[in-house]
Amino acid sequence: MQRAKYQGMSDRALGRLPVQLTSFVGRRREVSEVRRLLSKSRLVTCTGPGGVGKTRLALQVGAQCQRAFPDGVWLVELAGLNEAQLVADAVADAFGLADHRADPTVRLEEYLHDRHLLLVLDNCEHLVDACAMLVARLLVAAPRLHVLATSRQVLQVDGEQLFPVPPLTIIPAERAIDGRKLLTSDAVTLFTDRAGAAVLGFQLTPENLPTVHAICRRLDGIPLAIELAAVQCRAFGPKAMLARLDDAFALLNSGRGGGESRHRTLETAMAWSHRLCTPAEQRMWARLSVFADDFNLDAAEAVGSGNGIDRAEVEELTAGLVEKSIVIRADGPGEREARFQQLVIVRQYGGSQLALSGEEIAVRKRHLAYYRDLINRGETAYFHPGEVAWFTELRREHSNLRAALEFCLADRARAPVALDIAARLWPYWYACGLFREGALWLRRALAAAPEPNPLRAKALAACALLVQYCGNHDEAATMFELAEQFGDTTISAEADWCAALRAVHRGDTRTAFTLLDRSLVRFRAVSDMAGVYRTFIVHGIAAFDIAPEEGKVSVEQARALVELSGADWSKTIVLRILGRYRLADGALPEAVVLFEEALSLAWHTYDLRTIGRCVEGLGWCASGTGHHERAALLWGAAETVVQLAGVVPEYPHIAKRFARHEQATRKALTERRFAAAFARGKAMSPAEVVEFVLDKAAEAPVPTGETVQLTRRETEIARLVGEGLTNKQIAARLVIAQRTAEGHVERVLAKLGFRSRVEIAAWINGLSATPDPAGAQPPWEPGSTACDTGF
Secondary structure: OOHHHEOOOOOOOOEEOEOOOOOOOOOHHHHHHHHHHHHHOOEEEEEOOOOOOHHHHHHHHHHHOHHHOOOOEEEEEOOOOOOHHHHHHHHHHHOOOOOOOOOHHHHHHHHHOOOOOEEEEEOOHHHHHHHHHHHHHHHHHOOOOEEEEEEOOOOOOOOOEEEEOOOOOOOOHHHOEEOOEEOOOHHHHHHHHHHHHHOOOOOOOOOOHHHHHHHHHHOOOOHHHHHHHHHHHHOOOHHHHHHHHHHHHHHHHOOOOOOOHHHHHHHHHHHHHHHHOOHHHHHHHHHHOOOOOOEEHHHHHHHHOEOOEOHHHHHHHHHHHHHOOOOEEOOOOOOOOOEEEOOHHHHHHHHHHHHHHOOHHHHHHHHHHHHHHHHHHHHOOOOOOOHHHHHHHHHHOHHHHHHHHHHHHOOHHHHHHHHHHHHHOHHHHHHOOOHHHHHHHHHHHHHHOOOOOHHHHHHHHHHHHHHHHOOOHHHHHHHHHHHHOOOOHHHHHHHHHHHHHHHHHHOOHHHHHHHHHHHHHHHHHOOOHHHHHHHHHHHHHHOOOOOHHHHHHHHHHHHHHHHHHOOHHHHHHHHHHHHHHHHHOOOHHHHHHHHHHHHHHHHOOOOHHHHHHHHHHHHHHHHHOOOHHHHHHHHHHHHHHHHHHOOOOOOHHHHHHHHHHHHHHHHHOOHHHHHHHHHHHHOOOHHHHHHHHHHHHOOOEEOOOOOOOEEHHHHHHHHHHHOOOOHHHHHHHHOOOHHHHHHHHHHHHHHHOOOOHHHHHHHHHOOOOOOOOOOOOOOOOOOOOOOOOOO
């Protein structure tokens, strides 16, 4: 869910670790000890109070251990997740396991069984039971899996090794100056580093060293407290800061007894930072704490303004909190908008202040209203040109959508709002493969709002669609029966469509045809063109073997509708089905073009199901043209992608039709050559196989308006140069190796006779009327969950 926090995935990227925006200071002994524990135990839990640096230590250990884990180091952040039933889903999502129909724990057990990797589970304390159960099962199922957890509570799993994370070391002041040499401790080094970043020219000197040591001692060496203090060097010198800290501790700790000293120290340091903010910044800090994860400025303005703060003030107040390290920038290089977030401890403190302010409900209602508006705007995006952008935006805001639903379900009076939100999100749950999670929220909302009304009928129908894709066909049929009692024609059409899809899976095509005829009439009666499109698609699938001419007509009608709609995600489905029809007819060049176009569109949404099926289809085409080694390689690559996607087996009547291609290839190659090519393909990442296929497809020249012609990929590269992107940024945008991007740029320079990138930019910007073959959307990275209907 945290796509902006991760580096651009390279074509061989294994694992996801966030880009560290600040240096890692000290902790050599701690890093060494945690690595030693990991070498002898498969579960290590870093424990300690908030702010002591558990997360940063775990990330540093993970970064240093990457070579020891051939299948990568993978981070799963749980701070923004409050639903225990979704812990396994969050872990599966991080690995890019897109099939949420099955039990995600079972999927994880299967996927991790033969993999040697490190899983970093961050912030487990509020979900400790669910984390413990999941980790226990995965460690049994995957003998080479290692887990590094951070938690304020012990997981209590057999074999768990604990590492209590200590504060940073502090050398006594009298030992800090040895002649002319300054002996700095980790705590002082951290303060100096962060103060130097806040104030240009700040340095540690013999004069200020005792004061800096005193500040670090006062803060008990707690990294977060030290970092919050260091940024105040913008306003105070070390001596003034120490005096104010002493006053704050005396004031805020007076009369308080008991409690763990480090917890009191961090709480007091947070309170001191809070007091140094202006009253408006304090209110903004508290209001921004309702965001479950990162957010953009528009969201901050909608939620943070009101009751004394104008919308126009929010940007300046947010910037002020960024300067004080209360809010941090969460957007990475290449991001199109600024994103912000608060560290977990800072957000929790802000939440406590919000609760004391008496305006928590009002602020959470504004948060709900903002995301409800986003959902409502998106309803018209499905099966329209904006559907990919809408899906992308919702995936970015997924944690905040969860927070909005949890807020609604916390009060029965707001339960109908949760029901409305979850029902309106059905295209998102459906398209992005979030079948289990969507059904979970809908079931909770249906239980909390039992009143019979049209909204309940709509929610029942949405839930039925999702649970059918979870494999619960009987439950789906029962839900549709209840929903149809309200006499809604759209719901009846959806019920027929789902029943037809079940019939196709059973091989009962005659029943499917009858149901599809009826659903088509009903969808047309209410002008539901997306429903009409989906009916044509399923008819094309059902008729593939027994009535192919009728099936082709249906799929062409679906293609006409999707072209008219401009919906690129929906277009991938019809293209790949048309590709199968062309392949069955022996029109291999046409099939290749269709599969490649579908593959290109699918990559922009990281739709692994379509990618896997298109690569498999391209393997059939390669076999049919006698390129047997390429065919075996593509089938191996498709198997890897399909495993990630969790695609259900191909419809039997379609799979049977193309089995002859594999037989022909096996016959043309020796078993050894087939196995070797298949293994090479299976070792490829999704990014590598897409680059492999589409770079082959990109060699045909495209018109450029000049006598010199570039290939499609070279034109795409030139356009990105025109946007001002570096080779590294181009590689991240296209998910290719940096050396590949460099080679393309060199070829563009050579073909055009230019000497610099500036000349490329000037030339390409003069061709602004030429359509961009790459499209406007960057690909989603693994962990985002593939979009697919399951056709």
